[in-house]
Amino acid sequence: MIAKTKIGANFLGAICYGAGLRLSGKEIEGKSELLLTHNLVSDDPKGMALEMQREAEFSRCKKPVWHTSLSWKPGEEPSKEQMIEAANRYCEKMGASPENHQIVIFQHHDRPHKHIHVYMNRLPIGGGNALATSHNYARNVRVCKEISQELGFDRVENLQKGRLRHVAEDRKEAQKIVNLAIRETLKQKCRTLEDLRRRLRESGIECKFTFDAARLKYSSYHYKGVHVKGQDVGFTAKNLEILLSNNQKKVKFYEQKITV
Incomplete structure (x- = not known):
């Protein structure tokens, strides 16, 4: 399993992408499937984004959107339950407890390998410090390794940025x-x-x-x-x-x- 993280300011654009919606609002059929939400009432993308924006609007945090894609090795077939468990453990290990943060999880079907998109509000419910973003790359590597070992997944190396091997x-x-x-x-x-x-x-x-x-x-x-x-x-x-x-x-x- 491998994780890639982006931090942003716009919940609406992020959640709509996760939901497989075009800029026009039209759904891209078959691209996305909602797996789970935490601490949200709405079940539509715009409503979820609005709830998350409202939770963050009184904070000084300028980029409250945490978006992580979790990908599995090509050919590996985790179940929905396993992907949800991996996402929940990822959020917990990165400091965003599902009990205290708004979280949305989508599965995308537009790639040959299994992958999900996890959206977190960096601001905890009821106020508090924003989720830290320092050393995200190293933390992602460590957390993915831990979850892969805990749940029996294979670790996926970055296909585009693999290390160069030693040569003469x-x-x-x-x-x-x-x-x-x-x-x-x-x-x-x-x-x-x-x-x-x-x-x-x-x-x-x-x-x-x-x-x-x-x-x-x-x-x-x-x-x-x-x-x-x-x-x-x-x-x-x-x-x-x-x-x-x-x-x-x-x-x-x-x-x-x-x-x-």
Whole structure:
């Protein structure tokens, strides 16, 4: 399990995203499912956001919105009850007790892996200090590791920002350049291996892809005569396929959004 956290000021925009609503208010069918709320009366996104905003409006806290996405390893199939339990434990461990904070949990169905979105009001009910946000990255890593061990989940490494493996000194320059080039290409919504090959070639990088039954099995790259493996630059064959597939889904989603 892995967590990514954002802190914001607008409950309405955050909760509407969690509920799978477009800016127009129209629901994106099948994208989102409400799993649980704590300390909220409303069951519609706008009502929940208003309640949370009212609880925070007398505070000096300028960014009361805590939004965390919790994701499971591709192929892992936690039940709704397990995802809710993980979310509750996450909130508790991060300092937002479900008894004292307003919390909303949605499951999204727009990715191949199971994931949920947890929205917390940083301000406790009835007033008090806002939930601390310092060292969020390190805290997320620690808390996810604890919950994964407690509930028997696999820990998911960050697919885009995996550590570079140790390589010989004469390969380090090529390793870093290939890593950065792949990152940049993926940010530009590259969707296929052929598109990746073409774009990297423009940067002077040659790709070699090996397949097994139409699935990518191995990848390697050449830069200025230096050979580096896909896993050495932070992108295994499996991770690369997942990231390209995610880009395909994102582009398709935006294209559908534009035509609506």
